[in-house]
Amino acid sequence: MGSSTTSSRSSSQPQEPEPRKRVKKQPPQQTVDQLWEAFTTKYPGKVHSILPNNVFAETKAAKAPKGIVRGEKAGKSYDEAVAECKSAVEKIAKECRRVNMKYRDPHFDIEFDLKMNVRDCLDGLVRGDSTYELSPKSVKRVTQIFEDPVFFQEGATASDVRQGRDGDCWFMSALCALGGKQDLIDKVCIAREEKVGVYGFVFHRDGEWIQTIIDDKLYLIASDWDESMDEKWTWQQINRADAEEEYRKSNQTGSRALYFAQCRSENETWLPLLEKAYAKAHGDYNSIQGGFTGEAIEDLTGGVTTELFTSDILDTDKFWTDEIMKVNQEFLFGCATGVFDNWQGENWMTDRKDIVSMHAYSILAAKEVKGERLLRVRNPWGKFEWKGAWSDGSEQWTPEWMQLLDHKFGDDGMFWISYKDLLRKFQSFDRTRLFGPEWSVTQQWTTIDIPWSADYNDTKFSVTLTEPSPVVIVLSKLDERYFQALEGQYSFSLHFRLEKDGEHDYIVRSHGNYLMDRSVSVDLDLEPGTYSVLMKIVAKRISYRDSPEQVIRDTCRDRQDKLIQIGLAYDLAHAKGKVKETDAEKKSREEHEAKQKEIHHKKRREELRAKWLKNWEVQKKRVARQKRHAKRKEEHDRKVEARKAVTAAALEENATVGKDDANAGADDKIEAVDQQDNAQVTENGVQETPAVTDGPSKVEEAQTAIPETSEVQPAASQDNTATKSAELARDAPESAKDAATMLSPPPDEPADESQPVDNEIKPDNVASEKAAEFEAALQNVPSVLVTGALPNGNTAGTAPGTAVATVPGTVPPPSTVAEDNTWEFDSLASFESSIDTDLDLPPIEPTPPEGADVALGALGSSAPIPEEENENQIFEDDPWNAVCVVGLRVYSRSKDTSILIVRPKSEIEGETELDVDDNSKGASGEVSGKDKDGEDKNEEEDDIKTEVKEGIPDNIGTV
Template sequence: MSVLPPDAASEAEYYLGAQDNAIAQTIMAEVPVTVSLPTKKNKQQTPQQAIDEFWAKFTTKAPGKATTVIPSNEYVERVARRASKAVGTTTQASYDEAAAVCKAKVAKIVKECRRVNQKYRDPHFDLELDLKWGDRDTLESLSNTKGEKKPESGFHPKSVKRVTDVFDVPKFYIDGPTANDVRQGRDGDCWLLAALCTLSNKPSLIERVCVARDEQVGVYGFVFHRDGEWISEIIDDKLFLTKPDFDESVLERLLWEDRERVDSEEQYRKAYQSGSGALYFAQCEQANETWLPLLEKAYAKAHGDYQAIEGGFTGEGIEDLTGGVTTELYTTDILDKEYFWKEELMKVNDQFLFGCSTGMWRPVWGERKGIVELHAYSVMRAVEMDGQRLVLLKNPWGKYEWTGAWSDGSKEWTADWLKKLDHRFGDDGNFWISYDDLLRKYQAFDRTRLFGDDWKVTQIWTTVSVPWTFDYHDTYFTFSLAKTGPVVLVLSQLDDRYYRGLEGQYRFELNFRLHKKGQEDYVVRSIAPYRHTRSINVELDLEAGEYIVLMKVNATRDLDILPIEEVIRNYARDRRDKLVAVGMSVSVESRGTFDSCAFLAHSKGKVIETEEERQAKKAAEKRKKDKERREFKKQIMEARRDRYYMQVKQFEKEKEKKEKARAKLRAKKAAKAAKKLEKKQAKEASEVSTSPDKTSDPKEEKHAQIVEPAASADAPAESGDGPGSKPELDPNTTTPVKSETKDDSESSPPKESETKAEPSSETKPAAPEVADQTAAEDKQKASEEQKAPEEQKSPDDAPAQKQQEATEDEETEEESSDDEFDISSVSEISSRELDIRLKERADTPAPPGPAAPAAVAEEEEDEFESNPWNAVATIGLRVYYKVAEGDRDSEIVKLRVVRPNVYAVRSKKERDGEERDEGDKEEDEKDADGEKMSKGLDVDDSSKDATLEGDREQRKKSILSLVPPESGIFPRT
């Protein structure tokens, strides 16, 4: 087993320097490094373990935020800075500003065109260029549906001409804009045309939309309400036609020239390309009236193209054209039908505008007594006379009418009623219906409240990361109301109709609750809509005081929609102009990790850090940097201690090996000396026995030498020194037997205090002078033995004896050469060295990990891990409030966003990375003002019963805190 784990080993090799690397490589060459290979998941997980693992993969670890899709530019920062300030203005102020800007744009274009003697050609929405070159940018939105084939719209206009070439005597208004002017074309924008029909009932509403024009130059300026503000839009006077030009037609020209005509081309133009009937999209009933097709074109340009305005709700169109606030009402939800009639429907065209629709619960095309399903109608009038309650409706198609009671030609009509209601029969889309039949045949109403000069509005936007769980968010709004009065609260998200194709995979639904500060129960909550996801609102009278608006954002994900980054890849080359147009004039909103984008409008939700947040962020970054520094220093020191430990163990192994070799050699020498002595003694004894009187030869005596075993200071007793155990000698052989020792890998590393100390005298190598003395004595003994008489040696044993003597000499030299490798102690890393190592690590890419064997099958990537949940929405709150004449310049409402400070340090335990206790958790639940936010669950949420705390009385108060004791619901305790 490896002492260092693979990741620590790679860190040590990579970051600790060249000298350390050489040592580390030497150590790791001795001890094989094991690599942990990927294995299959444990199939025996408990259900809770499997669920925890799934949720860990489901949600992204790096929440997305609003960023730009096109290259960054200064405009985004401008919008973000301006939108971060919540300033109250009158509802008329934003319109006046947009109208003034629009008029200035038109005046500048007129001046420029007259200077060069040319009509205005809109370079950003050029119908003719788009049709001739086949780009279809003005017709089709960006496609974000999966599949190889990109779906096309059903729009196929054949030519483009200016207003002056289509209409003989063009007039913008003929007897003013009226509902009878409206005729729907080939675009599915009946909801917009129904809104225009509704607006025509209140004088000057449509005229407010078109604020400037020069019909001779061919330039028109319109204003529309979008995301709480008015915007301006400029267009030229080119319009799509249903028939091609005479010179470019093939089939039409052949059919037209089937007989001789005088000036066939002019006759063709008058028949197919003249008057309102020649237009491809919306048209006025009057042949020479032009306001409707030009307004529809400006609205389409504001949203990017004609396809973007297909499908919608009447209330949305009324909001965009008036700046009002629309509420979604359902027939089955009306509590008091008398109140609805008297206080709401009877005020149509005054305080409210109404639209109605069918096919809410059964989306099937069809017709019920002349009422078209999945279609929008306008409420024109509501009258009550002679005991009858009647409502006048308008079909924007200009045909298909109700055929029940009070329909054209029904038995209910008399001459007197025709005169009273000023009604004429005819299939013109106008029809009367009784109030009871209205509630039976129409499922939904769009009620739009209109604001006059006596209303002011304050708004602010923010960006929030929407979790998968559907609950109130930890980011919320607060506002203070200086005076008691009527208030309209509107929580809205950005209108994704302005960036079709780039809206992302997430769809958001909004809810909110209003709390008065200091009270447990909420004042009111919004009613979740079924259709209008753009905004929700409530109207009520509020007392002066401090209020909190908790928002609940529900996100649903559609994986059949392409992420934004893939849509951009698909169109970056072929439709660059379209992407730029969407990016610069509209917005794309944050929908995920790389599914996140924002342009100008979404920049209003960009979070601008306060000074307190900047300081907290700076402190958090410093804590993070210090923590990384400490961990890196700890890692380096641990690697050094591990390396030192391995060096000591390696040295001890080498020393033990050499000690055993010395012991073996000494044992051989002792055995050899004993054998020689025994032979010499035996020979001398035999000589004495054969010639007892013979005296010894002096020459022989001088060669006599007595060698005693283990007489030297380096005798085998010394072999027991050192870290190893003493070798045992086998009586049948001269080779020492190694004693069994414990595996080094199983021994624990020394403590830090031990590793810092120098090696003991037992582990140090022998001194060089002692080794040299021992080697000299051994050589002298060997030379004396070689001088023995030749007659004592057998001729056959001479070669073997010489080889053995040479081997012994080599062993003697090996014994005398000690390891001079020096082991340095573990030194503490300096601050300067640590900075250098950190810089090297930051500048150097991490080393690649070891590759797994081919035999090991790679685990399939989890779909939730590869594409986790990451929904981000831009949300805004608008507060409308009524003011008296003398309070228009005073600040009645102060509005702000409260966001959790993710960088704030809640406790010392959290700062030190320890487990936090319950007191710290309760501290986190407090808002910026120190108030505990325990308002998560609604009163009708069954989960609230399971989460209540306290005694019986406290549990009752938390649910019904506003119910007075005298009500009798609960007895007094």
């Protein structure tokens, strides 16, 4: 009912037509070019510093290597981190003993964080991003949890590891893998003072080792006795001597009471403390949820991980002999399955015989016994084992095999599986190469702008080997896990290819990763020489992510401490990406800029010179037209005065004659004067024709007496009505005609002066109308036309500095025009001021745009004309701005391996020069100089104008 009423009401009222949108018509290719121009930012850049005035990041950036970097021992950075970590732990322990207090970590105080419900140690910078809801109930120190705490109990082994309630199975799997090799975990757990409660660890991050110091507080599953109201009441109902103590021993004592990772032994502490240190290094426990085993192994060992898929293995026998059999010696392995499966429902585990999909496992050992290829694998959960061949209790196990493989049954998450079943049930492997003291590492970092259409970047790395060596080349980006929520709106996948200088074909390309996108690598043997590493980085826009600027804006008020914590990690990581010029690059840049400036100056000089000369020619034509107008006006005024003088003389001479005879005589004389005045007008003035000789008369004397200077005085008027009518009749037509000629726009070419001037006397009835038109027209005549004023302030026919008064509606006194046709400015400055100065003509009304008449007719004259919609506005407001910090590490056994960053090159006047003002330089945000539309350009333009003006001769304005 309501809808029909609305319909009838709307139909009865006239519909206002929608304004027609203006459509800019242009070729399709131009539209596409404009779209891409708006799509990509004109100012590429990346935030390199989150915190204001971050001294630590600035100091680190200043110490970052630049230029050619030569190799160091792979363990040198590790040794430095170990020394710093031990020194820090020792200082803290001394301080705590001095004040008789246990160590409380001020930067990661989990007890205060939980009690005050701050949750900075649990949640990330942006809340709500947690995969799992982390909800521990209480916090206790190690001495309060364990009755007889011990850091290591018979060493750190894979069997000790049990995952807690965090989603860090990938990290636990890595620890299992390290547990299979002697002393690997000992190299991570560096220093400790257990009585004071301080522990020091080192981790590998972005090509360098970092230290992390923590206290001994750990999260527990159960609440404290005084805070657990429901459980407290239940325990109080049990008839016990001390319900509180019983509750503490049952719920808050031993490894089983820990909320996160726990050792198998009830009193062993290394695993939960190491997990806590790893979480602190990354900011919080939420940041270590989800990952890949290979990445964690890299962080714990400094190795290099390659992602391998079972379907991509070319020779499985070679893979077994050359790689799998070297586990715990040269390589460590993690494995997983279901990464590409669309699994769901209750059969997500049983379909693979209890191999858990999307879960990380570690390979602990590989043995080939009696023709059987078998592998020992562990689930970091400590349960859910393989149920196929060679599983616990399967028919393959005999007492002999139990002894050969030293295996015991038990649901501890550890099982054996055949190589054939391993390849069948697991889809991917994380293979991590380990480096000993015989290896050296060289690395360089830079920042580059990534285009939307991926291709090999102009910036590349140049690697020089001095001797044959096995080489591992790693191209990596920053580990974004350390600064989650600040990683930006782009994800990057890395690729590179290796070429030897002087050869056309490439040697090898990096193995692309589907899952582990932090780095790509190749492992090969190289001969001495210089090699180029060309990078191809693909950027993807992630629309739901916020930019670092937006995250800072949203968190700086209410999450200050957390932003400082994550921002510091961000700044320290990005410090190495700031592009710093070497001395050679600075010299090349200055030479390049000097050449570019000279080229730009030369081009601009030519453009300005051509523009100014063109304007000068236009001004000469305008001044020439003004001169001709002034000459015509002067001749017209002279003729008018001559007619008046002739008329007066004729009246005086024939005073005694009758009125008719006098008028007839005057007409005859006037006709004679007209015949004389009808001369041919040239550019130099009026060419006189032979005069009619009727003998001396007062008319001739009066005509001869007419002055030819600019100071002509009008003849005395007669009190004769007929004479005044005749004067007006003669004046009006010529004046109106002349005014109309002056008001018309000047032609492009000079008018043809050979045509005679129309001096015909119109009848009196027409003269009055023309006179009125003439008087009205003079009101709109510009002063520049009336006075004949030149652009330099002079007047046509007057000397410089002579003032000519102009009153609207009046005709100025005639002046003398120079016989030559020379027009010169007083100075070059007066010429410059005249450029682009047009005659002061009335403005031309603009033509309404297409469709405007329709819109105005429909909506009324007050309706605005719709502006053209910019289809590229969405790109201009949020353009493509993908900038990535990348580094190249080269591991080799060569004594002297060096890396140099090579910037893009450009051709300048036939020469190839270094162009350091490239996309990588712009991406770093350290471009020298000002914006192209800023002050530098204006100053440069002024310099060019000065040079051009000095090069123009003074007589260039001569016609």
